[in-house]
Amino acid sequence: MASPPPPATVASIDSSEKREAILDAALSLFAERTFNGTPVPLIAERAGVGAGTIYRYFESKEALVNAVYRRWKSELKRRLVDHAPKGATPREEFRHWWRALWSFAQEYPEAFTFLETHHHAAYLDAESRAVGAAINEGARALVRRGQRAGGMRRSDADLLIAMVFGAFTGLVKAGLPASPRVVAETEACAWELVAP
């Protein structure tokens, strides 16, 4: 169902419709029942393909979950880091991050749940982890910039990042709607968290 826009670069070497269907089915089932709780034949059924077909596109169930993870973590990174406004103040960039988180979680709730619940899973490979690390690096750069400019609390950057991301995750898990009112209000709260 919900897919991120195809990568704008190169006529995607491996985007067959079946592959997409498998990735989408896996995403929603993993989000719903977790990786270990989801049998491969069930993924095949929801994707509308035979069980064997999955293994034409993915080496193993583990390779599949890594593909799902990378796809969505990359989309999140694109929105948070790559599309961050150039030449903005730390306060403005913070607003961008917060709103981008909300719009991602609203557009792709299954993807957000999936990323959240599989964040520290043992079956994620180095490449998958690297995408997450890139997001963290972007956040760390923003915090350091804010601290230099005097607009952000001089606590350990990882501490502030953990609290802000954690607070956002808490909001989504609690099922709060992404209404303009809630987005604005939570952004104000979150900013107070990091303001000096």
Added chain:
Amino acid sequence: MASPPPPATVASIDSSEKREAILDAALSLFAERTFNGTPVPLIAERAGVGAGTIYRYFESKEALVNAVYRRWKSELKRRLVDHAPKGATPREEFRHWWRALWSFAQEYPEAFTFLETHHHAAYLDAESRAVGAAINEGARALVRRGQRAGGMRRSDADLLIAMVFGAFTGLVKAGLPASPRVVAETEACAWELVAP
């Protein structure tokens, strides 16, 4: 290994050493590998009992995970809600909650991880959910009291609660140590989140 103090009431009807060993083994394995990722025979091995013995104490694997969940969620509730200081200001009670969270997560890291990762699991029964609801009710009462007294932001209570608990969870997941410095600093940040 790590067990909460036995309930102070009645000479616990069903606290045999084997039962305790099974609960402890299940806790650490579920925290490490999740419910679906943990085979029952592995729990038996770590507990030092036969596989069949588990079924003398628990009806099923699902009944076991519910018992683990209830035990630790109850201990957390005891510390947060039941031991909250009477007649304290909202600010003082907030401090109690924040420090109790830290001390729980430090004393029983496996329990905190387990509770966090199994929070919304489908196999939790009504009784297990009720313990979590009691904690939330206590938090809601605190927020309302703080709002009446003028010391807390007049946002939706569930919104504030979700952000504060979420921020704390983010800190623990990030692996920050519970040093007095970190506890005090994060408490200040978290309070800014809810202060008007």
Added chain:
DNA sequence: GTGTGAGGAATGAACGTTCAGTCCGCATCC
């Protein structure tokens, strides 16, 4: 103190089931 036996607790091999992954026959193209 020692021997005996009954009864409950504990065991782990074995059961049926379900899983991840394979393989082969068929349909569809050129």
Added chain:
DNA sequence: GGATGCGGACTGAACGTTCATTCCTCACAC
């Protein structure tokens, strides 16, 4: 007719659970 992509029955392994059997404890007789 050959090549390719696909489906789903199939397989061996691993799962949760059971149960025939063993082990341990303790009351009681002597």
